[in-house]
Amino acid sequence: MSLFDYTLSEIHNKMNGGELSPTDLVDQAFKTIQERDNRVGAYLTLDEEQARATARKLDDKLKAGGERGLLFGLPVGIKDNIVTEGLRTTCASQFLSNFNPVYDATVTKKLRKADSVILGKMNMDEFAMGGSNENSSFHPVRNPWNLEHVPGGSSGGSAASVAAGEAYFTLGSDTGGSIRQPASYCGVVGLKPTYGLVSRFGLVAFASSLDQIGPITKNVEDSAYVLQAIAGYDSMDSTSANVEIPDYLSALTGDIKGLRIAVPKEYVGEGVDPVVKEKVMDALKVLEGLGATWEEVSLPHTEYAVATYYLLASSEASSNLARFDGVRYGVRSDNPANLLDLYHESRSQGFGPEVKRRIMLGTYALSSGYYDAYYLKAQKVRTLIKRDFDQVFEDFDIIIGPTAPTTAFKLGEQVDNPLTMYLNDILTIPVSLAGVPAVSVPCGFAEGLPVGMQIIGKAFDESTVLRVAHAYEQHTDFHKNRPTIVSE
Amino acid sequence: MNISNQDVQHVAKLARLNLTADEELVFTEQLNAILQYAEKLDGLNTENVEPTTHVLHLSNVMREDEERESLPIEKVFANAPEEEAGQFKVPAVLE
Numbered sequence: 069m070s071l072f073d074y075t076l077s078e079i080h081n082k083m084n085g086g087e088l089s090p091t092d093l094v095d096q097a098f099k100t101i102q103e104r105d106n107r108v109g110a111y112l113t114l115d116e117e118q119a120r121a122t123a124r125k126l127d128d129k130l131k132a133g134g135e136r137g138l139l140f141g142l143p144v145g146i147k148d149n150i151v152t153e154g155l156r157t158t159c160a161s162q163f164l165s166n167f168n169p170v171y172d173a174t175v176t177k178k179l180r181k182a183d184s185v186i187l188g189k190m191n192m193d194e195f196a197m198g199g200s201n202e203n204s205s206f207h208p209v210r211n212p213w214n215l216e217h218v219p220g221g222s223s224g225g226s227a228a229s230v231a232a233g234e235a236y237f238t239l240g241s242d243t244g245g246s247i248r249q250p251a252s253y254c255g256v257v258g259l260k261p262t263y264g265l266v267s268r269f270g271l272v273a274f275a276s277s278l279d280q281i282g283p284i285t286k287n288v289e290d291s292a293y294v295l296q297a298i299a300g301y302d303s304m305d306s307t308s309a310n311v312e313i314p315d316y317l318s319a320l321t322g323d324i325k326g327l328r329i330a331v332p333k334e335y336v337g338e339g340v341d342p343v344v345k346e347k348v349m350d351a352l353k354v355l356e357g358l359g360a361t362w363e364e365v366s367l368p369h370t371e372y373a374v375a376t377y378y379l380l381a382s383s384e385a386s387s388n389l390a391r392f393d394g395v396r397y398g399v400r401s402d403n404p405a406n407l408l409d410l411y412h413e414s415r416s417q418g419f420g421p422e423v424k425r426r427i428m429l430g431t432y433a434l435s436s437g438y439y440d441a442y443y444l445k446a447q448k449v450r451t452l453i454k455r456d457f458d459q460v461f462e463d464f465d466i467i468i469g470p471t472a473p474t475t476a477f478k479l480g481e482q483v484d485n486p487l488t489m490y491l492n493d494i495l496t497i498p499v500s501l502a503g504v505p506a507v508s509v510p511c512g513f514a515e516g517l518p519v520g521m522q523i524i525g526k527a528f529d530e531s532t533v534l535r536v537a538h539a540y541e542q543h544t545d546f547h548k549n550r551p552t553i554v555s556e
Numbered sequence: 557m558n559i560s561n562q563d564v565q566h567v568a569k570l571a572r573l574n575l576t577a578d579e580e581l582v583f584t585e586q587l588n589a590i591l592q593y594a595e596k597l598d599g600l601n602t603e604n605v606e607p608t609t610h611v612l613h614l615s616n617v618m619r620e621d622e623e624r625e626s627l628p629i630e631k632v633f634a635n636a637p638e639e640e641a642g643q644f645k646v647p648a649v650l651e
Contacts, residue, residue, distance in 0.1 A: 157576055170631040221637040277610050306617045307610070330631040386571060393572070395644050397635035406646050408572075419651045421582075424573060428564070429590060431571040445597050447607030452600065454608055487589050502613030527611075 069288040070554070071096050074395065076142065076290045079236075083130060090126035090185060093236065095420040096121050097143040097187055101234045104553055110219075112148050113156045114188040117142070122185045129183075137183030138297045143243035145235035147226050147371060148189040149272040150281065154175050154533030155186070159272050160204040161194045173270020174305065175239060175281050175298045182297040187235055191225030191295030193407060194420045196241055196274045198222050199249060199506025200490045202483055203422040209333060210328055210479070211253060212551040213517055217476040223257030226284045227254040227298065233554050237285045237294055241271055243278045244553045245471075251284055252335035252471035252520025255510045257537070258284045259291050260496075262528045263503035266295075267302035273388040275381035276307070278500050287547050288509065288538040290314040291445045292428030300520045319531035320538040325359030327536065328464045334370035335469030335495055335522075344434040344470045346517040347512030350355050352468065354543050355536070357442055365464070367456040372449050374490055377434050378426075385423075386430030392418065394504075400539050426484060450501050457502040466536055470495055471508040471520035505530045508536045510546040518546070559588050 071093060082088040098116055099550050105111055126141050146152060148158045153176070158164045173179070179186065193203035201209040201224025211217040217267045219228040223240030227250035230238055240247040242260040251258025259282045273279060278380030283294035296316050302308040319337045322459035327426040331352065336345045354510055392461055394400035394414025421425070432444035449465040460467060474493060482489045486510070509523035521540075525533035564584045568575045588616065629642060638645040 086620055087644075097622050131568065168636055170627070205595045239559045260638050303617055303619075307612060307614060309612055315590065344639055372597055372600060375597050378590060379594055379597075390572075394637060398637070400637035407649050410647055411572045413610075417572075421579075423584060424579070425583060426577075427571050427573065428567050429587060432559070432563075432591075435570060442594065444607055445602060447609060448602035448605040449597055449600060450608040451605050452602070454611065463630075486586055487593055490590075 069161050069417035070233055072100070072236060075287060076293050079142065080140065081555055083268070084172070087146040089130060090123040091120070092143055093143055094123040094185055094187070097235065100232070104232050105234055107210065107215055108212055108228050108232050108234065108554065109207050110191055110225040110232065110234055111188050112158060112160060112191045112206055112225070114184060115155050118155070119185050119187050126183055126185070131363050136341060137181060138180065138293060139182040140143070140185035142184045142236045145226060145229050146176065147189045147192055147238070147240050148224055149192060149241055150175060151270040152186065152189065152274070155189065157189060157272070159195045160192045160206055161418065162205045162422070163392055165399060167397055171270070173524050174267035174302045176270060178298050188498045190223070190229060190238055193222035194423050195385070196222040196243055196246055197385070197422050197426055199245070199489050200477070200482065201225065201250070202479060203420060205420045208479060211476050212314065212553045213255060213476070215515065216478055218253065218479055220253035220476060222246040223284065224250045226365055227251050227256055227258060230254070230256045230284050230365065231551060233550070237283055237290055239281055240284050241279055242500065242503065244379060244495040244500050245277050247282045247284060248471050248496050248506060248520070248522060250332055250494060251508040253476035253518065255518030255545065255546070256286055256507050257288055258282065259295060259530070260499070260505060261295060261299065261508040262309070264298050264307055265311070265505070265528065265530070266367040267300070267305045267308050269302055269304040274382035276388060276408055277384060278381060288507070288534055288541050289320060291507065292320060292534050304424070309528070312399055314531050316531060316534055319535045321535060322539050322542055324355065325535055327360040327466065329355060329360050329362035330365040330460050330467045332367040332370065332467060332469055333364050339494070340470055340473045340510055341475070341514070343514040344474060344548045348468070348470050348521050350522050351511040351540060354540060354544060358539055358543065362468070365444045365460050367460065367498060369449065369452045369456050370494070370498055373453055373501060374494050376446045376449045376453065377497040377501060378429065378490055380450065382430035383433045383443050384428045384430070386434065389423070394418070420487070438472050453498050454502045457504060462538050464538045465532055467524040469522050471522040471535070472496070474521060475514050475517035503527060505533050507533050507537050509541060512542070512546055513549070535553060559584060559591065
């Protein structure tokens with residue numbers, strides 16, 4: 069059994085008992101990365117020297133018996149669109165291949181304050197645009213359960229590394245499902261918090277009204293710990309919500325008696341693989357056995373979510389990515405003829421095809437004559453989608469469905485058809501548009517690949533989401549399964 | 557709504573992108589497919605529906621108008637492709 073198979077509480081108990089030190093954990097993390105990451109490809113940048121120095125300081129702190137942070141000694145990988153002072157942050161783009169941030173994101177600061185140890189930066193789809201992690205401009209990530217399959221995206225590196233035991237936990241970012249979908253494909257726990265709960269200061273913006281940072285972990289308890297450490301109001305972020313942060317750990321009671329669950333018929337209908345549906349229905353039986361009840365409901369505007377999302381997210385992306393012009397940071401084209409040529413050439417050389425495609429779509433949707441037909445229309449449909457959720461939450465505590473319609477597909481299988489790829493996110497996108505929290509937890513396997521169940525809650529009710537996920541996890545063993553790559 | 561090759565060229569110009577001939581062809585086809593899919597939104601009646609720009613009530617973050625230190629100049633230029641005499645250097649705009 070690897071140290072990475074212990075829960076966070078068990079790790080801390082071992083540290084208290086003197087059986088384990090932060091340096092032991094970091095040693096094991098780098099050993100595992102060395103053994104496996106040439107096959108998985110989850111990391112873009114490693115920071116071994118700094119990680120070991122931090123671990124040594126924590127060793128001293130442990131010996132001295134002083135106050136310890138919530139994530140004491142735990143090795144973490146950070147998605148490469150979250151800035152880390154002095155540690156290269158590329159967004160998996162050639163454009164930022166030489167970019168070293170001069171400040172820390174708020175979540176990075178919080179992780180350091182909680183005494184975790186930053187191992188390095190995780191591979192991703194370029195600028196978080198993609199659902200398979202094949203859009204990294206460095207190299208794709210492979211799914212640890214089957215290396216011929218994708219890990220999901222855009223936080224594919226963050227999810228695959230946890231599944232492969234290459235990081236104790238990681239941070240990802242979720243715009244239309246980019247934490248939950250790869251967590252589902254890789255058989256780990258991925259939480260997208262309510263929009264505004266976790267500061268976005270220092271997250272390289274893709275679609276500002278949707279982006280949210282969240283944890284990817286092996287189990288729900290660890291997820292609650294990490295959320296506790298990173299949630300909270302931040303005056304550096306104008307989209308930060310000033311709400312009281314509850315004690316997420318005390319919410320993990322195991323008690324869900326009387327809980328009312330809604331199951332949208334659109335989430336288990338046409339387009340969802342029958343095996344995926346079967347696993348989620350089995351999971352509902354487990355929850356029923358624990359005293360919850362469930363009923364089928366309708367989220368009638370679900371079928372409009374993907375179109376709405378791609379118009380809104382691409383429009384926001386085209387605006388956010390306008391800052392990448394080769395003047396103040398990033399890669400600059402050689403010998404530009406003039407200033408305009410510098411902009412055009414730097415952007416054309418620096419961005420990959422998916423990023424260009426979304427910038428083009430967004431620029432078109434926002435251009436004169438089309439704004440009302442596309443962007444404004446999509447914002448109105450977003451209202452209808454949000455109302456669907458509000459209505460269901462009047463009568464129910466939680467919504468449950470699959471995280472993705474299928475298990476992880478093969479590398480290269482959908483790469484030439486962006487629309488097909490976009491439809492993989494049909495079950496995660498509505499949640500993002502409504503801004504509510506959701507977690508993906510493993511609920512079974514189909515042909516050796518993990519299936520994820522999505523548990524969706526009311527805004528700022530992460531406590532209930534985590535409570536249900538934890539209760540389910542206590543009565544199943546799916547989260548304890550490990551891919552073959554781990555036992556080799 | 558059909559997007560022509562010329563539309564794609566125009567949008568690329570607005571987006572400050574140079575596209576190769578191959579990219580133009582592929583993007584014309586793909587953007588048409590995506591926008592055709594997006595036309596399903598037209599079937600929804602959104603009259604009198606308020607647009608949601610943001611799920612949160614937002615107010616601007618304000619601070620006291622007090623003098624404070626700015627980012628050190630070496631940090632400002634730490635990632636600059638080219639700088640000279642305390643300024644970002646770009647090709648001449650005026651001859």
